[in-house]
Amino acid sequence: xxxxxxxxxxxxxxxxxxxxxxxxxxxxxxxxxxxxxxxxxxxxxxxxxxxxxxxxxxxxxxxxxxxxxxxxxxxxxxxxxxxxxxxxxxxxxxxxxxxxxxxxxxxxxxxxxxxxxxxxxxxxxxxxxxxxxxxxxxxxxxxxxxxxxxxxxxxxxxxxxxxxxxxxxxxxxxxxxxxxxxxxxxxxxxxxxxxxxxxxxxxxxxxxxxxxxxxxxxxxxxxxxxxxxxxxxxxxxxxxxxxxxxxxxxxxxxxxxxxxxxxxxxxxxxxxxxxxxxxxxxxxxxxxxxxxxxxxxxxxxxxxxxxxxxxxxxxxxxxxxxxxxxxxxxxxxxxxxxxxxxxxxxxxxxxxxxxxxxxxxxxxxxxxxxxxxxxxxxxxxxxxxxxxxxxxxxxxxxxxxxxxxxxxxxxxxxxxxxxxxxxxxxxxxxxxxxxxxxxxxxxxxxxxxxxxxxxxxxxxxxxxxxxxxxxxxxxxxxxxxxxxxxxxxxxxxxxxxxxxxxxxxxxx
Ligand code: GLC
Numbered sequence: 295x296x297x298x299x300x301x302x303x304x305x306x307x308x309x310x311x312x313x314x315x316x317x318x319x320x321x322x323x324x325x326x327x328x329x330x331x332x333x334x335x336x337x338x339x340x341x342x343x344x345x346x347x348x349x350x351x352x353x354x355x356x357x358x359x360x361x362x363x364x365x366x367x368x369x370x371x372x373x374x375x376x377x378x379x380x381x382x383x384x385x386x387x388x389x390x391x392x393x394x395x396x397x398x399x400x401x402x403x404x405x406x407x408x409x410x411x412x413x414x415x416x417x418x419x420x421x422x423x424x425x426x427x428x429x430x431x432x433x434x435x436x437x438x439x440x441x442x443x444x445x446x447x448x449x450x451x452x453x454x455x456x457x458x459x460x461x462x463x464x465x466x467x468x469x470x471x472x473x474x475x476x477x478x479x480x481x482x483x484x485x486x487x488x489x490x491x492x493x494x495x496x497x498x499x500x501x502x503x504x505x506x507x508x509x510x511x512x513x514x515x516x517x518x519x520x521x522x523x524x525x526x527x528x529x530x531x532x533x534x535x536x537x538x539x540x541x542x543x544x545x546x547x548x549x550x551x552x553x554x555x556x557x558x559x560x561x562x563x564x565x566x567x568x569x570x571x572x573x574x575x576x577x578x579x580x581x582x583x584x585x586x587x588x589x590x591x592x593x594x595x596x597x598x599x600x601x602x603x604x605x606x607x608x609x610x611x612x613x614x615x616x617x618x619x620x621x622x623x624x625x626x627x628x629x630x631x632x633x634x635x636x637x638x639x640x641x642x643x644x645x646x647x648x649x650x651x652x653x654x655x656x657x658x659x660x661x662x663x664x665x666x667x668x669x670x671x672x673x674x675x676x677x678x679x680x681x682x683x684x685x686x687x688x689x690x691x692x693x694x695x696x697x698x699x700x701x702x703x704x705x706x707x708x709x710x711x712x713x714x715x716x717x718x719x720x721x722x723x724x725x726x727x728x729x730x731x732x733x734x735x736x737x738x739x740x741x742x743x744x745x746x747x748x749x750x751x752x753x754x755x756x757x758x759x760x761x762x763x764x765x766x767x768x769x770x771x772x773x774x775x776x777x778x779x780x781x782x783x784x785x786x787x788x789x790x791x792x793x794x795x796x797x798x799x800x801x802x
Contacts, residue, residue, distance in 0.1 A: 303392065304493070304548040304572060305605050306731050307344035308636065308721060309643045313613045314351050314373055315359060315691060316674040317646060322686040326674070328374040332382045334677075335389055337703060341649065341714070342721030345392035347495045347550070349613055351379070355405045357464035359664065359672075360396075361497060362403035366482040383490045392492035394550070399479055400501045401465040408478070409466050416453050423475050424466045425458035425504060437510045438520040442665045446520055458508075460501055460520050462665060470502045470532055480539055493540065493548035499571070500553040500564065503529030521554055530563070533570045548572045550607060550641075558599040565604035573607050573641060580615050584622050586745045586762040589634065590737065593747070596640070597735065606640030611648050617671050620654040626793035629716055629781035630760055633795035636720040637749065637758045639735040644717070647675050650706055651713030652695045661693065676702035719779045723797060727778075729754040730797075741767050744790060757798040761790040774801040 318330030328351060338346065350360035351373040360370070369376050386393045402409055411420040427435035427447075434447035434456050440463075447456040448463040458467045468475050483494070503526035515523065533551075540547045550573040553564050564574045576596060582588040596606050610618035610631055619628040628651055635642050654670030662669055669692055676698035677684025683698055695701070706714035724730045733751030740746035743763030749756045757775060761767045768789050775787045780796035787798050 301732060302546045302548070302572075304345070304546070304550075304641060307392065307641055308342075308724065309345045309347050309394065309550075309641060310338055310341070310343040311609075311612060311643055311645045312346050312348045313646055313672055314348055316672055318675065318677060319685050319687065319690060323372065324685075324687050324690040325372050326690075327372065328369065328378040328382050332378070332385050335385055335391060338391065339389050340707075341718055342725060343391070343644065345394060345492065346386065347394040347643070348396065350396045350398060355403055355464065357403070357462055357665070361398055362401070362405075362462065362465045363398050364403040364405040364407075366397075366479075367485045380489060387490065393490075394493045394495050394548070395486055395491050396497060397483065397486075397494040398497040399468065399470075400498045401459060401461060401467045404464045404466055408468075412466075413450055413452060413457070416455070422472050423469055425469050425508075426453075426455045427458070427508060429456050436508045438508075439517055441519045441521045458504075460498070460524065467504070468502070469504070471504070471506065471528070476532065476535065480536065483536060483539055487540070487543050487547060491547075492545065493550070493572075496549055496551045496571070498554055499533065499551040500525055500529060500555055500560075502532055503527070522556065525555060525560060530566060530570060533564065534566065537566075537570055537572075550575060558595055562600050562604060565601060568603055573605055575609065575643075576607050576640075579608060579610060579635075580612070584627050584631075584762060586743055586760075589760070589762070590745055593638070593735070593737065606638070607643060608635055608638045608640050609643040609645065610635050611645040611671065612643070613645070613672055614666070614668055615671065617645070617652060617654050618648055619651055620670070624793070625651055625713070626782060626791075629713060630762075630793055630795035632713070632717055632720060633758065633779070633781050633797065634760055636717075636724055637730055637747075637756070637797055639733070639749070645671075647673075647695070649714055649717040650675070650701050650703060652701055653697075655693045655695045657693060663692070678702055678704040716779070716781060720797075723779050727754055727756055727799075728752060729756050740769050743767060744769055755800055757800075758795070759788075759790050759798065760795040761792060764792050766791050771798075775799065776801045 315326050317326040319326050320329040352363045353365035353368045353370045354360045354362050369379050383393055408420055408423050411418050412424045434445050438446035440446040441461045449456050459465050501524045549571050551571040553561050553574050561574050564571050578592045582592050618631050622628050655673030657669040673692045673695045674690045679699045682688040706712035729749040729751040733749040736748050738746040744767050745760045747758050771788045775798040777787050778797045778799045782791045782794040
């Protein structure tokens with residue numbers, strides 16, 4: 295019988311997102327690689343995260359920097375080899391770190407052999423693995439727009455039909471209503487589960503089901519791209535299919551889905567009845583402005599609108615949006631945001647480099663490479679001061695982020711007041727406090743600009759105070775409290791500096 299008190303590891307975990315191109319290069323081509331990740335696993339253990347999610351490292355022509363996969367079951371030579379992946383999985387496990395890989399089910403690369411076969415002729419046995427349609431009087435089959443601009447259909451001269459791509463033309467959408475596609479993609483999951491990965495981050499999973507009639511989207515939605523609204527009921531059955539597969543493996547393998555829909559009820563539906571995704575990304579905090587009202591609203595809505603048993607997730611940044619520090623514009627607020635992130639109820643995801651307080655790199659026009667304009671947040675991680683920052687080359691694929699001589703792992707390790715040490719302190723605190731990892735969350739009345747909430751679990755309690763205001767705030771406290779971790783030095787537990795935040799513990 296299942297132990298009622300048992301908490302699966304991923305609910306207790308903090309996950310660190312690695313963008314492999316920019317983590318650490320070891321072979322001198324200016325692009326990070328799997329050996330670079332392996333080399334710094336001890337640093338991640340020192341930092342105190344529990345798991346890593348690695349953005350795609352599969353074979354890819356890199357039109358979308360790895361999210362256009364041409365072989366799901368091999369490692370791109372820029373990142374290393376399959377043997378490197380096996381070593382990395384083993385090395386992570388030896389250190390007690392879990393490892394999630396990124397699975398991209400909605401689309402392949404146009405260079406994937408499946409698509410080459412599919413586009414070769416109308417009678418190809420793989421024709422129906424993708425969405426091919428006739429046009430309407432020389433125009434595309436419907437009015438859908440693709441994510442990085444332009445229409446979501448491309449005409450293929452060879453066979454005189456259009457194929458669907460919700461992203462770039464180099465990313466044709468798979469046809470998940472075809473059982474052969476389902477079987478082939480399940481094989482991919484098995485391939486990585488058999489190699490020992492602990493689960494998957496699943497790319498734009500809400501997009502995989504399609505209405506075969508491909509109706510136009512209503513004119514009132516205008517030119518909005520399809521990815522933000524694609525939400526077919528058939529997707530849920532497909533997700534239940536891979537949930538069953540993942541759950542059939544021992545060791546609490548897990549899934550976290552990217553559901554890029556703006557509203558929480560839609561996001562919530564992807565947990566199913568505990569039979570769909572284990573976790574779903576919640577995009578609200580990525581866009582919340584730095585005000586008490588906005589954050590209180592996000593916290594309340596997550597509590598109210600996710601069904602019981604749907605375990606929330608929290609993230610401040612990822613490889614698709616501007617970094618939190620860039621969005622907030624200052625170090626103090628970014629430090630307070632770290633306190634917010636790591637004291638929420640739900641699994642936090644830390645995007646590589648936020649723990650160093652990095653800002654987006656300024657990328658001159660001539661060096662821009664991403665079709666989605668996301669280069670800034672993908673700049674390489676500086677490991678040390680000095681021209682090459684611990685990389686084998688001083689000029690990696692993107693420029694360094696600002697102030698890399700000060701904001702780098704080595705310098706910040708030695709500086710008790712650094713952002714890195716704040717993250718480390720918060721991660722250690724979360725580890726030792728069941729209230730922060732698992733407990734209930736109750737918002738408390740506080741002063742105007744101060745957000746206050748209490749976490750509680752089995753007698754363990756913490757009070758979190760976040761001051762969004764420009765002035766020091768003195769919060770009247772009931773009972774006697776001591777500062778566990780504060781984002782800025784505090785004269786007293788209840789006195790929070792401007793844009794400061796603190797976690798307090800009751801004094802016994
Ligand atoms: C997801 C990824 C993003 C990628 C897109 C297409 O949104 O996070 O980086 O461009 O899917 O795969």
